[in-house]
Amino acid sequence: MGTRSLLWDITKKYFTVGLIGLTVSDRYASIVSVRGSSMSPAFNPRSDTNDYVLVEKFCLDKYRFSHGDVVVFSSPSNHKEKHIKRIIGLPGDWIGTPNMDDVLKVPEGHFWVEGDNSVSSLDSRSFGPIPLGLIRGRVTHVVWPPQRMGRVERETNQRPLSSLQDRPEFY
């Protein structure tokens, strides 16, 4: 009888903790491991360790994204894969890449994302602008390894050709 009530007690605590953890992870914040070197040197500057980052999901309700935010999103070509890239273009921005002769306007409700490490990054230059609905959260902090713990800054070397619906002069 004592064992049964002890087991029931442990089970209850287990499920409560699990439920709270799952709900927080789905709706508020979760921890994600970064694979690959497309975001070097911000994440995984050396290929031997995987960084762990904190991903917040409050942004999904209020849509508070800016240039330079690092986001986690489902891949447009394979919904089971998730990628981590930096936002380079917001809806309405004009994007031009060195390889292309033409400029592209980021459509309403879409983002243009690129990895910091252009050489080994599969991003919007391959699969085009991504709809906001694919975004799963925003990376705010690196939580592991301890020597690189800290806030993730909103910096970017690449800027869109023009933002906020300015139209460039065509040559």
Next chain:
Amino acid sequence: MPYVNFNFLLGVIAFTIEECQCISDRHFLFVWCLLLIILHDIDGLKEFMKFVYSQQDFAMGTRSLLWDITKKYFTVGLIGLTVSDRYASIVSVRGSSMSPAFNPRSDTNDYVLVEKFCLDKYRFSHGDVVVFSSPSNHKEKHIKRIIGLPGDWIGTPNMDDVLKVPEGHFWVEGDNSVSSLDSRSFGPIPLGLIRGRVTHVVWPPQRMGRVERETNQRPLSSLQDRPEFY
């Protein structure tokens, strides 16, 4: 078992109704009041009266009663939200783009059961009705039927050319072509936008039942057959 009873289940089901999860929605307040009444049932009140009578301490009894109600509330809420996010939820259908399957008359909104197991295993077929975030506005959700799977060729009456549905994307259309904003406007949608698959209508009672996988429209060809170009 005091935890597993009818009131508990009712509370969990109430939390899976997506309309009632948003704190700013007026439905939220209504459901919360209903839950408060339902969760604390007659037996609990009787226990409370007995406790107060025996203890002669009204404040103590009230505090433990409130704590008890709060615990039940949060347990039901957590279970309901987790089930709603990961397994199944209840969604209200607005608009007439899926007439006559949903909302055949514009005066009532149908409520449908949306299952999310499909998101893991990717078991979609032609004719499945899915809920997805709009590609142009991620806060809006639409309900449409899958007409084309990845690799299918789609042609519409207005267009001269045929379109191949890219890898990892779907072509969706509403049953009621006239008043439906769907892939004919915003193109094929990536799977990552899909939030679940509609399996049953749960309200109103006269239309309760399974949602069938039928479609009048078929893609020009499926499974990577290539049509002969004229």
